[in-house]
Amino acid sequence: MGDLLHTQAIETLSRAFPHAVLRPGEPRYEEENGRFWNQDNADVRPAGIVAPGDADETAKILQVLSDTKTPFAIRSGGYMPVPGFNTSPSILISLSRLTYVSLLPSPSQDGETPLVKFGAGNTWGRIYDALSPHGLVVPGARSRPIGVGGFLLYGGVSHFYASVGWACEAVTEFEVALASGIVVTANATQNADLFWALKGGGANFGVVTSFTMRTRKLKKLWGGVRVAVGTQLTALQVFTALHEGIQGDVDEKAHVEVITFYSPETCGSGDALFVLSLAYAAEVENPVALKGFLDIEAVSDGTRMTTQRDLAEDDKVNVGYDxxxxxxxxxxxxxxxLTLDIYSTYYALVKASGLFDADPSAMAALLWLPAGRNLAAGTGVMALGEEAEPYLSCSICMRWSDPSASARIHAIADSIAEKLKKKPRDAGAFVTFTYGNIAGVQDQTFSGLPEKTRRRLSDVARNYDPEGVFQTQVPGFKLA
Structure with missing residues (x-):
């Protein structure tokens, strides 16, 4: 029945949109299906890929899929590695043709910087390429290949998180294709409830086909990657600086992401390596706010005065799509x-888990994103309450090559994750909410938000998607 449903939907879509429907074996299909950061997702091979050319076409495609009750997935950049979250054995809507980028005049007359409007099929590298010649920046992803859609709809952590908060807060307008077949604009005055919900509420309301964001002038900033060997002493220095950096009077120009990784091929000493991704949103060399990280002995140092575009080029631990x-x-x-204990336990468990027996080329990483007050508190979708205290988001990442090892490695990750989560739970330090862009399918995302926020999100979903298409036919982090 499922295969027949898929076939019927593809035939219907092919008649209505012959230029947009791609079938297995066609060169364009194979090209589209290769655009996943996680190759396990590329193995799913949808029965058909549909690549709409604009918002109206997207809405009409959605109406067909809604009317036929056909399961489908939506992909912007394809970075999310959760198997099946951005692909489907049925229909994949690829937004890859929506790649325009336009600078718009500021809506006010007081000399503010322009807005930038861009299609949901862009990667952040394309946005930075368009803005950099004008000396403009936006709070986007910290790596070029990441797609704009999932990043913004689940919040987004940028080099400017300490001042801006979640990147989605810089969005001034969304263009949204609904399952009913219509296109709506969501901003502060039109469909304001949807505007609020899309800033962190994910793919639960419609397909966003374009975003408009505020820009700011910043020709140069300081930043780059410092690499250090993860001895216990170095680890304690890093984690002390990390915790101190989200407490008290925080310098809102400072940014840090702490990444650690281990592979037998790379880490000959047996210790994991620290990759300290640092940035400071001003033309200031070696800023005092990041002194705790700069004092750590590094085996390599890529920090320099640079641009947002060039900073996003930095390779931080194997971000390739292979x-x-x-x-x-x-x-x-x-x-x-506590963080040192989590770090030490993780790598002890990894080395004993059989991960590198399953695939000798595997790599295990653990990273921390500091959620300071501008991320933790407030009244937006992603906020934990106006008085919420800062916290850390910690993410396990594993990469490997052998497809036959995937099931075993997922089981290893599940077991290790539960052991690590137990440590903050036992310490009374656990925070229920997890940032969706670094989460796995079992992790608490929307379920960890305040009840008032969850109710409001559900109300918005019922208003704009009364048939529940995006709750029942589309994979991903759901509101329920």
Missing amino acids: KRGLFRAFSYRGSAE
Whole structure:
């Protein structure tokens, strides 16, 4: 029955949109299906890929899929590694043709910087290429290949998180194709409830086909990657600086992401490596706000005065699209000692788990994103309450090559993740909400938000998607 449903939907779509429907074996299909960061997703091979050319076409395609009750997935950049979240054995809507980028005049007359409007099929690298010649920046992803859609709809952590908060807060307007077949604009005055919900509420309401964001002038910033060997002493130094950086009077120009990784091929000493991704949103060399990280002995140092475009070029631990991957994540408060315990336990468990027997080329990583007050508090979708305290989001990432090892490695990650989550739970430091862009399917995303926020999101979903198409026919992090 499922195969017949898929076939009928493809035939219907092919008659209505012959230029947009791609079938297995066609060169364009194979090209489209190769655009996944996680090669396990590329193995799914949808019965058909539909690549609409604009918002109206997207809405009409959605109406067909809604009327026929056909399951489908939506893909912007294809970065999310959760198997099946951005693909489907049925229909995949690829937004890859929606790649325009336009600078718009500021809506006010006080000399503000222009807005930038861009299609949902863009990667952040294309946005930075368009803005950099004008000395403009936006709070986008920290790596070029990441797609704009999922990043913004689940919040987004940028180099400017300490001042801007979640990147989605810089969005001034969404263009949205609904399952009913219509296109709506969502901004502060039109469909304001949908505008609020899309800033962190994910793919639960419609297909966003374009975003409009505020820009700011910033020709140069300081930043780059410093690499250090992860001895216990180095680890304690890093985690002390990390915890201190989200407490008290925070310098809102400072940014840090702490990444650690281990593979037998790379880490000959037996210790994991620290990759410290640092940035400072001003033309200031070696800023005092990041001194705790700069004092750590590094084996390489790529920090320099640069641009947002060039900073996004930095290769931070194997971000290529040629491997398989997974995320598992959790959030917590606490101390540097707790984080050191999580770090030490993780790599002890990884080395004993059989991960590198399953695939000798595998890599295990653990990363931390600091959620300071501008991320933790407030009244937006992603906020935990106006008085919420800062916290850390911690994500397990594993990458490997052998498809036959995937099931075993997912089981290993599940087991390790539960052991790590137990530590902040036992310490009374666990935070229920997990940032969706670094999470796995079992992790608490929307379910960890305040009840008032969850109710409001569900109300918006019922208003704009009364048939529940995006709750029942589309994979991903759901509101229920």
